[in-house]
């Protein structure tokens with residue numbers, strides 16, 4: 001069996017930073033809260049909880065004056081305001097690339113641009129990004145959203161458009177949506193900022209390349225991880241024999257007779273999870 005592991009697999013800069021700083025913080029702050037799971041990985045989440053991290057789903061659940069970690073995805077403008085009102089000590093580990101999107105969207109909105117933001121509507125990063133654009137920000141996830149937004153913008157008569165995207169959005173969709181918007185609104189001033197993170201772009205490119213050359217492609221990462229799901233879609237287009245797994249245990253019932261197997265892992269997949277999958281493939285055990 002030949003195993004090809006993508007070099008871009010595993011923690012990205014933003015996730016690495018969030019995990020290491022949270023571990024450091026837990027050494028001095030016993031009652032530390034985190035808004036949502038720090039990363040989409042059960043093993044890491046369990047370890048952090050054992051060290052004393054309390055995961056909550058809303059900022060309202062964090063007690064007055066407590067300390068709260070903001071994960072790499074970031075939060076909404078309104079959540080920052082609630083944190084301030086409750087005198088919560090915010091340990092802001094929002095990835096700098098996401099913070100830059102917040103700033104850009106806020107500036108464009110102030111200058112009167114209508115914002116078209118590509119992203120998964122329910123993803124926390126997209127919710128955070130969109131919150132800085134106010135009422136004139138449209139989130140576009142599917143082709144139908146593009147058509148609907150164009151229609152509404154034309155009805156309002158807005159001619160200044162700024163296009164940005166969630167950091168883990170698909171590169172191919174970014175270009176397809178942008179071409180569609182430019183075609184449908186030829187008379188508008190359209191600024192395009194490709195804010196897909198470089199780490200995402202490289203990883204998607206690598207997934208695509210590896211998938212073309214192997215018998216089976218394994219995409220490792222959380223089932224709720226947006227960037228992992230995107231990787232799966234990219235790889236699947238090149239190789240129908242692509243499987244999305246979260247842990248090595250999911251390989252239990254699968255047989256890979258002398259195959260060439262490709263591996264790529266999402267941005268929140270620890271190296272230990274990748275190693276376990278490789279062990280399993282080589283020895284039939286973790």
Ligand code: SF4
Nearest residue numbers: 012014095097167197
């Ligand atoms: S994928 Fe990119 S933007 Fe998102 S946390 Fe990682 S480095 Fe930051």
